[in-house]
Amino acid sequence: MATIQDRAPASQASLNDDIGEEKRLAMYRMQVEIREAEQRAFDLFLQNLVKGTSHLSLGQEAVAAGFATAMRPGDLSFCTYRGHAHTLARGVPIAKVLGELMQRDTGLMRGKGGSMHLTSVDHGVMGSYAIIGAHLPIACGAAWRAQYKGQKDVTVCFFGDGTTNIGAFHEALNFAAVWKLPVVFVCENNLYMEYTPIGDVTAVQHPAADRAASYGLERIIVDGNDADAVYRAATTAYDKARAGHGPSLIECLTYRHSGHSRADPAKYRPEGELERWKQRDPIKIYRERLKQFGVGDDVIARIDADVRKQVDEATEQCKAAPPPSPDILTSDVYADGGFAWRN
Amino acid sequence: MAELTYRDAVIRGIAQEMSRDSDVVFLGEDVGKSGGVFKATVGLFEQFGPVRVRDTPISEQAILGAAMGAAMTGLKPIAEIMFSDFFAVCFDYIANEFAKSRYMSNGQLKCPLVVRTGNGGGARFGAQHSQSVENWCMMIPGLKVVAPSNPRDVIGLMAAAVRDPDPVIFFEHKSLYPTKGEVPDGEIVDTLGSAKIVRPGKDATIIALALMVPRALAAAEKLKSEHGIDCEVVDARSLVPLDTQTILGSVSRTHRLFTVEENPRLCGWGAEIVSIVADEAFYELDGPPVRITTPHIPLPAADVLEDMALPSVERIADRVRRSLQS
Numbered sequence: 001m002a003t004i005q006d007r008a009p010a011s012q013a014s015l016n017d018d019i020g021e022e023k024r025l026a027m028y029r030m031q032v033e034i035r036e037a038e039q040r041a042f043d044l045f046l047q048n049l050v051k052g053t054s055h056l057s058l059g060q061e062a063v064a065a066g067f068a069t070a071m072r073p074g075d076l077s078f079c080t081y082r083g084h085a086h087t088l089a090r091g092v093p094i095a096k097v098l099g100e101l102m103q104r105d106t107g108l109m110r111g112k113g114g115s116m117h118l119t120s121v122d123h124g125v126m127g128s129y130a131i132i133g134a135h136l137p138i139a140c141g142a143a144w145r146a147q148y149k150g151q152k153d154v155t156v157c158f159f160g161d162g163t164t165n166i167g168a169f170h171e172a173l174n175f176a177a178v179w180k181l182p183v184v185f186v187c188e189n190n191l192y193m194e195y196t197p198i199g200d201v202t203a204v205q206h207p208a209a210d211r212a213a214s215y216g217l218e219r220i221i222v223d224g225n226d227a228d229a230v231y232r233a234a235t236t237a238y239d240k241a242r243a244g245h246g247p248s249l250i251e252c253l254t255y256r257h258s259g260h261s262r263a264d265p266a267k268y269r270p271e272g273e274l275e276r277w278k279q280r281d282p283i284k285i286y287r288e289r290l291k292q293f294g295v296g297d298d299v300i301a302r303i304d305a306d307v308r309k310q311v312d313e314a315t316e317q318c319k320a321a322p323p324p325s326p327d328i329l330t331s332d333v334y335a336d337g338g339f340a341w342r343n
Numbered sequence: 344m345a346e347l348t349y350r351d352a353v354i355r356g357i358a359q360e361m362s363r364d365s366d367v368v369f370l371g372e373d374v375g376k377s378g379g380v381f382k383a384t385v386g387l388f389e390q391f392g393p394v395r396v397r398d399t400p401i402s403e404q405a406i407l408g409a410a411m412g413a414a415m416t417g418l419k420p421i422a423e424i425m426f427s428d429f430f431a432v433c434f435d436y437i438a439n440e441f442a443k444s445r446y447m448s449n450g451q452l453k454c455p456l457v458v459r460t461g462n463g464g465g466a467r468f469g470a471q472h473s474q475s476v477e478n479w480c481m482m483i484p485g486l487k488v489v490a491p492s493n494p495r496d497v498i499g500l501m502a503a504a505v506r507d508p509d510p511v512i513f514f515e516h517k518s519l520y521p522t523k524g525e526v527p528d529g530e531i532v533d534t535l536g537s538a539k540i541v542r543p544g545k546d547a548t549i550i551a552l553a554l555m556v557p558r559a560l561a562a563a564e565k566l567k568s569e570h571g572i573d574c575e576v577v578d579a580r581s582l583v584p585l586d587t588q589t590i591l592g593s594v595s596r597t598h599r600l601f602t603v604e605e606n607p608r609l610c611g612w613g614a615e616i617v618s619i620v621a622d623e624a625f626y627e628l629d630g631p632p633v634r635i636t637t638p639h640i641p642l643p644a645a646d647v648l649e650d651m652a653l654p655s656v657e658r659i660a661d662r663v664r665r666s667l668q669s
Contacts, residue, residue, distance in 0.1 A: 076416070109449040119448040126415060127444060127452060131435050137408020138440065144409055145416040148368065148394065155412075168435075171402035175409065178400065332450035333484050335508035341484075342585040342619075343536065 019228055021293065027069050027227045028290055029303050031061040031283050034085045036311045037094050041084065041101050041115075045262050049319070050101045054115040057085035059225075059257035062282035063188050064089040066230025067156055070238060076124050076142050078135040078157040081116035082188075083128030086158055090123040095314035104321035111324035112332075133163045136172030136185065143176065143183035143247075154241045155183045156234075162193030164207040170214075173249065177215040182241035184234070185249045188224060190256040195268050208251035217249050224252030225282040228289065254282075344527055350520040352494035353383040353459075356501030357421060359530060361391050364419065367505055370397040370406060371423025380425055381461055381520055403429050407436035407458065411510075414456040415444070419505060427462040427476045427514065434479075441510045442485030457504045457511050462490065463554050463605055464653050465518035470641035473517075473649070475605035477552070478612050480512045481582045487535055488582040490514035492556035494524040496580060499533025507535055516553040536584030540593065544575035547599035547663055550590060550616055552579045555603040555654060562659035570664055574601075582612050590616060591624050598629040601663055603654050608636040630669075635662050 019027075038058050044050040057064060060082075068077070068089030079086040087097055092108065100107030101115050108118055116130040126142060129135035139157035146153050163169050164187060176183050187208035191198055204210035209219045222233045230252060237248035255277040259266035266274075278284075287300055333339035347355065361367045369387060371379075375398040378385035388396045399406050403424055410422035424430060430437060437458070444452040464473040480488045487509050491497045497515070504511035541556065542563050551559035556578045566572040575593050579586070594600050600620050602613030617632040635654045643649055 109447065109451070112449045113447040117447045119444075119451050121448070121451040126412075127448060129440070131439050134404075134408065134435050134440055137402075137405045137436075138412040138415070140405060141409035141412020141414070141420075142416045143412070145413045145418050148413075148418065168404045168408065171400070171405040172408065174400055175402055175405040179397075328449070332445050334487075335445065335453065335455075337450070339484065341583050342587045 017293065019231060021295070023069055023231070024290060024293065025295070025303070027065045027231065028286050028300070029307060030065040030069065030089055031227060031286060032304055032307045033094065033310070034061040034064060034088050035283055036307050037088060037097065038084060040311050040315055041098065042258065042262070044098070044102060044315070051103055052114050053261050053263070054101060055082040055261050056258045057082055057256065059277065059281065060188055060190060060254045061085060062227040062230055062286070063186065063224045063252045063254055066227045067158070067186060067234045070231050070234035071124070071154070071156065074124065074153045075238070076126050076153060076155045078126050078139040078142070078155065079118070079128040080135070080159050081128055081130040082160065083118050084115070087118040087120060087125050087128065090120070090125050092120045092123050092125060093314070094311055095317045096120070098314050099318045099321055102318045103323060104318055105324045106318065106321040110328055112328065133159070133166035133168035135159070136163070136168055137175065139183050140172050140176050140179070140181055143181035144179065146182050147179070152242050154238045156186060157183060158186045158188060160193070161187060161189040161191070161198040161207045163187070164211060165202060173211070173215040173217070176247040177217060180244070180246035182244070183247045184237040184241060185247065187249070187251045188254055189251050190254050192256070192260065194260045195264060206251055208249055212249045215249070217247065220248065220250045222250055222252045224254030225280050225285055227282060227286055344525055346523050347494045347526045348520065349494050349497055349515070349522050349524070350381065350383045352497035352526060353501070353515060354385060354387060356498040357384065357387060358390060359498065360502055360505040361387070361395060366417065367419045367421065368395050368397070368413065369421045370399050370410065372399055372401055372406070372425055374398060374423050379423070381517065383515065383520060384423070403433035404436065407433045408440070410456045410458070411436060411441045411454060414441070414454045415452055419455050421457045421459060421505065424458060424460040426472050427460040428471050428474050430460070430476055430479060437480060437486070437512070438483050442483045446485060453508060454510045455508045457513050459513040459515060461517045462514040463516040463518060464642050464649055465554065467644055467646055467649060469644035473642040475637070477514050477582055478606045478610055481612055481615070482610070485510070486583060487511040488514070489535060489580060490516070490553040490582070491580065492516070492519065492553050492578050493522070495526045495531065496533065498526065498531040500535065500580065502530070502532040503535045506532070511535070514553060518554050522557070536581050536586055538580055538586035538589040539578045540575060540589065541578045542574070542576040544573040544597065546573045546597060547601060547667060548575045548577060548590070548593040548597045549601045549603060549659070549663065550577045550579055550613070551603040552582070552612070553605065555605055558654060558656050559603050559659055561656040562663065565656065565660045566663055572664060572667055574663065587619055591620065594620055594624050595627045598627055599667065600628065600632040601666070602634045603659055604634065604636040605653055606637060608634070608639045611636050630666060633662060633666050635659055
């Protein structure tokens with residue numbers, strides 16, 4: 001029997017120009033920005049300038065770009081520890097993200113959160129959560145607030161295939177379905193639960209989509225390496241949520257080009273698998289797509305160069321930035337700004 | 344002024360805050376239509392409707408997660424976890440999520456929510472429905488922890504907890520639900536982080552919490568009438584913030600310290616208080632501080648055994664008398 005790992009999903013692309021050039025160029029640029037920033041994070045780690053751990057989205061850029069581009073200002077993102085991509089995709093400056101990874105005072109949370117907890121409330125990034133599954137119920141709560149207050153924002157919750165086997169996933173899906181919450185659950189199925197093929201530890205072939213029926217939800221599988229397909233699925237789900245018709249669960253098939261975390265060389269992968277998936281690199285696919293729509297090589301090259309320059313500048317800014325100021329060690333434990341637990 | 348049960352005080356406390364602020368919402372298992380398994384939320388569903396008082400599935404992670412997400416984005420949820428023992432199945436939210444999000448986000452995220460829960464022994468429910476777990480929460484930076492001992496404090500501390508900008512764990516004692524107390528009319532709003540001297544005395548300080556407060560008071564009366572020992576009883580009320588000034592002040596007058604804790608002995612809150620007093624008021628003490636606790640055991644179901652495990656009026660009185668007379 002063919003396993004999910006053997007099947008690179010076929011692109012559902014068509015030449016239907018429902019998305020438009022402006023958004024397509026933005027989605028391309030976003031994917032390149034994520035690719036370059038993640039690659040830079042990895043390089044900086046090798047130079048010991050990014051410390052701790054980091055979980056890269058190399059190869060998964062189309063999911064972040066597609067969902068974020070379809071969002072409106074005010075929509076909320078909840079991410080996992082593999083959250084750099086989703087944070088950048090909401091417009092958080094590269095220097096803020098790299099600064100946090102490099103543990104600088106100029107980082108997004110001034111070094112208090114680190115790679116796994118990127119948060120930018122001003123951009124609708126309501127946190128990156130490092131306990132698998134924890135943020136699905138939290139996303140339900142944010143969506144409940146929108147429903148309660150009659151606000152039209154949508155909450156979007158990203159997670160990996162491994163998350164589908166933890167209890168909080170099932171609690172959240174049932175809860176969201178019963179309360180008809182305006183939340184969109186996005187499973188980035190990159191085929192590996194950390195180091196283990198997801199198929200080896202899951203009772204169904206599609207870890208998210210095959211569970212949807214349990215919660216009365218539609219079975220949705222999207223080519224996660226095609227930003228247009230992702231964008232369309234996102235738009236449909238957001239419209240449904242805004243119309244008050246409840247949650248969606250979308251499984252995006254994709255593949256991470258690097259290991260699970262910085263410590264993982266990913267030697268458990270069968271020979272040739274990475275190469276097969278690199279044939280379906282989301283950025284490569286999207287360059288072709290742009291060309292099909294008549295975008296010139298020069299435009300694409302200009303975007304590529306511009307993004308690289310941005311990442312270079314952000315890197316230099318971060319290298320020059322000071323470490324976190326010691327006075328924030330005990331700040332913001334409580335709402336009064338401090339950490340006092342006694343009088 | 345009216346006499347109210349602790350149970351009815353919970354209802355009045357929640358109702359007071361829900362009437363005041365439409366951002367206050369309430370969720371939990373069986374809390375709405377059924378009025379709660381302890382009947383401590385009867386009438387709220389009828390008064391505030393199904394949009395503000397919401398029955399949930401048996402999904403403790405979803406309950407606390409949803410409360411957190413709602414709190415982060417503008418509501419002030421009160422979430423019920425039916426038995427505090429169940430904190431163990433949703434402890435991620437208590438220990439990792441809403442306690443830490445403000446710090447990790449460098450102050451960007453807020454989490455003004457209340458988790459109320461039935462805590463403590465005495466109902467013969469056995470080891471998984473009887474525990475006192477306030478010390479599980481006291482040790483986590485970012486949380487506030489309160490445990491009222493009487494109906495008036497239930498209302499006042501509930502109001503303070505709902506209005507507080509931080510996550511507050513609100514321990515209601517199951518064995519106190521039927522107990523009665525005088526409650527003033529009108530709005531009651533207390534402050535978190537203030538202990539209360541509930542019986543002044545000059546010979547020894549007894550610090551107690553929740554169900555242990557009435558037991559400490561009864562022990563103090565017994566010690567006075569039978570042995571002429573005059574104990575000061577302090578209701579700690581709030582473990583975080585901790586009112587160390589009231590505690591240190593009392594010890595500096597009586598020169599003896601006893602804690603009465605329902606939690607099993609190891610790492611109970613009394614250990615922290617003894618440590619603070621040892622650090623800061625050692626030379627005020629005329630004798631070693633004494634912790635009276637449940638032993639380091641899971642709670643048994645049988646009444647005779649459970650009664651032996653929890654600090655009783657007799658055990659408290661006996662332990663204080665033996666210490667003072669030795």
